[in-house]
Amino acid sequence: MQMMAPKAVVLLSGGIDSATCAAVARSRGFAVAGLTVDYGQRHRLELEAAAKIASYLKLEAHYVVAVDLRAIGKSALLGSEDVPKDRSEAEISQGIPATYVPARNTILLSLALALAESLGAADIFIGANVLDYSGYPDCRPEFLQTFEKLANLATKAGVEGNTQFRVHAPLLFLTKAEIIRLAISLGVDLSLTMSCYDPTPAGLACGRCDSCQIRRRAFSQTGVPDPTRYVCS
């Protein structure tokens, strides 16, 4: 008798981290449903990238849900102000950046929890990472652990005791270079991913925002060619 694979929900943004996270979940034997949240982000090409990655990784399903955070939140990622460019490595690693979106990962995980409960999945994967993005409070382990506790209090499936929700963040303590190596070892086509916070309408990455700089540096460290098409080289 063939066992049914357990289901997992993976938050899929279109970047390297979430694509790698989806590949990790699949490699651990889960039947993966990708969830992409269109929250009004400036970098809308991410949404197309997420769809391509879901298709490339042959995920079981790919859900897209829209919630327009521009109505209630301020952030450079929502277009409230300019995306910072050309910051030094020291500047990038210090403090919480202007690209912080209020309560974003709380909202994303809440939606993932709703989908997981509806699908009968107990496992939620998020590509959060503390090393390169230490500035975001909602990428820290204490946040993720508390969300996991909340998930089991918040839901019918958690309270009735037949489901123990788990929040997995397999990339949490990896460097960006290590994530790239892991992605390649799992067969992820990184040319499909989009990291830039402020790409051109034609899909070229700016090369100068924090996210582009972190990506470029990491590719350079691994010695793997960066397949991204940048405006400036």
Place this chain on the structure above:
Amino acid sequence: MQMMAPKAVVLLSGGIDSATCAAVARSRGFAVAGLTVDYGQRHRLELEAAAKIASYLKLEAHYVVAVDLRAIGKSALLGSEDVPKDRSEAEISQGIPATYVPARNTILLSLALALAESLGAADIFIGANVLDYSGYPDCRPEFLQTFEKLANLATKAGVEGNTQFRVHAPLLFLTKAEIIRLAISLGVDLSLTMSCYDPTPAGLACGRCDSCQIRRRAFSQTGVPDPTRYVCS
């Protein structure tokens, strides 16, 4: 010198509880921003009721944000199945009903947190209530306390230490009849509120869903006339 009133975000659904909760927040001296979430609920007249209540209570602001949970969640309130009708008091008080929406209050509070952080508010009010709706796991005090903890871990404002988020649920241990008395004492016009899970397009309440039954029984207990227009009397 006049002190600026502290800001609070109140989740405003259009029902009695959230309207009363908004009036409580205002009476405690907060400058209140109402937040209504259009999550694809079957009872869409709630959204109109919420706008009328915000206007009647002269809230500082009223925000509406749409997130279509029909894409990811199953519930009688989302139209996935019929709304239960004519259940006995014993049936209503037993178990988690079909109108449970996966992770709803987690999602609503996450959005309220995003708005609160953007507005510089530390206080979030929700009209959750354990007595009449003991079936919903995300109305329980342990859920609300854990969300409060999460809010302070999740946000820039919480982590940088200048804001201590608080989740208030002033109606948590009141009966529906007590809530109605409180609402009237605070001058809430209950004719503006909409409780029915399955109203007619013309805005008549069904009178038979759990929410209508709880409302009718509570009005009857208080001796106050119920201003609701029901299909059946």
